Amino acid sequence: MKSRITEKFNKLKKENKKALIPYITSGDPDLDTTVNLVLELERAGADIVELGISYSDPIGDGPVIQRSTQRALELGTNIDKIFPMVSKTRANTDIPLVFLVYYNAIFVYGIKKFLDRCKEVGIDGLIIPDLALEERKELNEMMNEYPIDLISLVAPTSENRIKEIVENAKGFVYCISSKGVTGVRDQFEEDISSFMDKIKKYTDIPLAIGFGISDENAIKKLKGLSDGLIVGSAIIKKIEEGIDDRKVEEKVFNFAKKLKNAIEED
Amino acid sequence: MIKRKFGKFGGQFVPETLMNPLMELEREFTKARNDEDFLKSYNYYVKEYSGRPTPLYYAENLTKRLGGGKIYLKREDLNHTGAHKINNVIGQVLLAKRMGKRRIIAETGAGQHGVATATICAMFDFECEIYMGEEDIKRQSLNVFKMRLLGAKVNSVTSGTKTLKDATNEAIRDWVKSVEDTFYVIGSVVGPHPYPTMVRDFQRIIGDETKEQIMKREGRLPDYLIACVGGGSNAMGLFYPFVHHKEVKIYGVEAGGLGVDTDKHAATITKGSMGVIHGMMTYLLQDEFGQIFPVHSISAGLDYPGIGPEHAYYHSIGRVNYKAVNDDEAVEAFKLLTKEEGIIPALESSHAIAYLMKFAPSTNKDDIIVLNLSGRGDKDIHTVSNIIGGDMDEE
Numbered sequence: 091m092k093s094r095i096t097e098k099f100n101k102l103k104k105e106n107k108k109a110l111i112p113y114i115t116s117g118d119p120d121l122d123t124t125v126n127l128v129l130e131l132e133r134a135g136a137d138i139v140e141l142g143i144s145y146s147d148p149i150g151d152g153p154v155i156q157r158s159t160q161r162a163l164e165l166g167t168n169i170d171k172i173f174p175m176v177s178k179t180r181a182n183t184d185i186p187l188v189f190l191v192y193y194n195a196i197f198v199y200g201i202k203k204f205l206d207r208c209k210e211v212g213i214d215g216l217i218i219p220d221l222a223l224e225e226r227k228e229l230n231e232m233m234n235e236y237p238i239d240l241i242s243l244v245a246p247t248s249e250n251r252i253k254e255i256v257e258n259a260k261g262f263v264y265c266i267s268s269k270g271v272t273g274v275r276d277q278f279e280e281d282i283s284s285f286m287d288k289i290k291k292y293t294d295i296p297l298a299i300g301f302g303i304s305d306e307n308a309i310k311k312l313k314g315l316s317d318g319l320i321v322g323s324a325i326i327k328k329i330e331e332g333i334d335d336r337k338v339e340e341k342v343f344n345f346a347k348k349l350k351n352a353i354e355e356d
Numbered sequence: 357m358i359k360r361k362f363g364k365f366g367g368q369f370v371p372e373t374l375m376n377p378l379m380e381l382e383r384e385f386t387k388a389r390n391d392e393d394f395l396k397s398y399n400y401y402v403k404e405y406s407g408r409p410t411p412l413y414y415a416e417n418l419t420k421r422l423g424g425g426k427i428y429l430k431r432e433d434l435n436h437t438g439a440h441k442i443n444n445v446i447g448q449v450l451l452a453k454r455m456g457k458r459r460i461i462a463e464t465g466a467g468q469h470g471v472a473t474a475t476i477c478a479m480f481d482f483e484c485e486i487y488m489g490e491e492d493i494k495r496q497s498l499n500v501f502k503m504r505l506l507g508a509k510v511n512s513v514t515s516g517t518k519t520l521k522d523a524t525n526e527a528i529r530d531w532v533k534s535v536e537d538t539f540y541v542i543g544s545v546v547g548p549h550p551y552p553t554m555v556r557d558f559q560r561i562i563g564d565e566t567k568e569q570i571m572k573r574e575g576r577l578p579d580y581l582i583a584c585v586g587g588g589s590n591a592m593g594l595f596y597p598f599v600h601h602k603e604v605k606i607y608g609v610e611a612g613g614l615g616v617d618t619d620k621h622a623a624t625i626t627k628g629s630m631g632v633i634h635g636m637m638t639y640l641l642q643d644e645f646g647q648i649f650p651v652h653s654i655s656a657g658l659d660y661p662g663i664g665p666e667h668a669y670y671h672s673i674g675r676v677n678y679k680a681v682n683d684d685e686a687v688e689a690f691k692l693l694t695k696e697e698g699i700i701p702a703l704e705s706s707h708a709i710a711y712l713m714k715f716a717p718s719t720n721k722d723d724i725i726v727l728n729l730s731g732r733g734d735k736d737i738h739t740v741s742n743i744i745g746g747d748m749d750e751e
Contacts, residue, residue, distance in 0.1 A: 144647075145646070146516060146647040146648045147516065147522075147525050147633060148525075149370070149528045149529060149532075149634070149635075150532070151529075152529070153515075156515055163647065168645045169645055170645075192632075192646075193369055193632050194631045194632040194633070194640075194642070194646040195645060195646045197631060197632060197646065198631050198644070199645065219371055220370055220371060220632070221369065222368060222369075222371075222375045224360070224367070224368055224375070225367055225368060225369055243371075243372045245371070245372040245373035245375075246373070247372075247373050247374075247376045247377060247535065248375070249376060251372075255372070266373060269532060269533050269535065269536075270373075270532055270533035271529045271532055271533065
């Protein structure tokens with residue numbers, strides 16, 4: 091059975107379109123808003139939504155996402171509260187949902203229990219930023235039994251590792267645009283197009299670029315190189331802007347709409 | 357290639373961006389540790405610059421006072437910059453030089469590792485940036501000033517609990533971005549492979565010297581080894597050359613803070629569970645969802661929620677016994693060693709002494725105990741005087 095992620099990319103490909111993949115943190119500013127945000131993002135044209143699970147020590151994240159996960163943690167958000175939120179979301183949409191989760195959360199919760207719950211509530215993929223190829227074996231084998239894609243990440247430093255990383259990739263390949271942690275940047279690796287070419291050599295799985303995509307300009311620059319674009323910190327900034335005057339949904343919707351337009355215009 | 361794990365512990369739980377750089381580091385380290393010239397310069401600097409070998413001092417007064425086995429102190433406090441940390445820094449910075457890096461970054465808790473790194477960077481003329489938690493900067497202002505004098509940039513870390521664990525996160529984040537021209541000097545036997553092995557190998561000189569010194573002095577191996585454990589580098593340095601001598605009993609002493617049954621301690625093995633932090637699988641102080649607890653110890657150097665994966669392994673196979681002592685016991689030990697031997701120990705090392713105070717009286721007179729005096733206490737005078745306050749005049 092094809093995953094929702096694969097079906098989505100197949101459909102986009104037929105229509106000659108690229109995926110918009112926004113990231114939001116589960117529970118920022120609260121879990122009810124997270125449900126609304128997924129639906130608003132879908133209405134604005136998002137194709138897949140990444141849902142972050144907060145971790146106290148996120149070594150892959152820059153200050154914006156750190157602040158976001160911190161806000162969620164301070165409200166007492168935890169995995170046992172996030173699963174019901176996903177259920178509630180899933181009851182209202184078929185959009186592919188992917189967890190962004192550090193490995194410790196899965197390990198401590200219990201790998202099997204975590205995967206069972208993901209399947210139950212309708213999670214379609216996992217992105218685990220601190221679980222490189224060498225540490226994936228156990229999880230990979232277990233995941234064969236589940237309709238959930240373990241997303242592979244390729245970095246600008248991966249070079250000789252690319253082939254092995256993408257060999258058994260599922261869903262899409264997360265291509266990290268540049269060295270460093272998540273967050274808005276002024277520039278990408280100079281040779282991002284040759285970086286993407288290297289990955290394409292080894293796989294037919296859709297490629298999505300993430301890290302540092304902040305606005306329409308970045309989208310216009312990168313959309314020709316990939317099948318999808320991931321936007322995290324820039325979305326979180328809109329959540330931050332909306333918190334005080336309670337316009338989180340509206341700000342995020344408007345921003346996502348702008349990004350979607352940038353993806354779709356010629 | 358070196359083995360990536362110690363049993364179930366260790367490994368490389370890091371972003372993909374760091375995987376190739378870690379593998380390059382492993383290759384270069386493997387080459388270096390088999391290279392005569394590299395070992396020659398390591399041995400030259402630890403001797404001529406840092407003052408090795410450090411003495412193995414027979415603490416006669418303390419032995420009499422505690423009334424058990426003979427107590428020897430491995431005087432790592434006599435190293436340049438006042439602690440064992442410099443052994444490892446010399447090794448790693450020499451490696452950075454060999455690899456053609458231009459910039460050094462490091463995390464620090466108490467500031468000892470930061471000072472050692474800033475010192476060696478001043479000597480070898482490296483650009484140096486130190487990450488230190490805002491809370492620790494307040495507690496250890498003297499070391500912050502020293503690092504700045506030495507030419508290092510000290511970055512105050514305000515994320516999370518604003519202590520060592522967060523400084524380590526921030527150093528890793530820097531490295532993910534700067535990995536091409538920057539070498540990350542980790543200060544303890546923690547982090548992703550190959551760091552725990554590499555730091556151990558640069559610290560094992562403590563145990564190797566101890567073995568030679570005790571054989572010369574007593575003609576036999578010690579019965580007991582004792583050292584304090586935060587991340588665990590001074591302990592691993594002493595323990596490692598003795599691990600395969602099964603007759604040597606080994607004790608690691610963790611920070612019990614206000615008590616291991618309170619929520620203010622850093623007794624990782626005593627109270628922790630398995631999990632991942634800073635790129636390694638180890639024991640951690642964490643909740644049921646894998647969120648790392650804020651930890652507490654009177655000594656900033658032991659104030660860490662994890663422990664080196666090789667320690668986790670020795671615990672899991674029962675080779676090393678891990679115990680916890682509390683803040684107030686450490687302060688009593690600090691006072692005792694100062695009075696009995698005229699040696700002011702670091703609060704970290706005072707934890708080992710505190711356990712010795714409980715343990716030594718139960719040993720036989722002809723037993724031999726070696727305790728690693730990992731650092732000197734100058735940096736802690738302020739903290740201790742705040743605690744014992746008026747006592748200082750009365751006693």
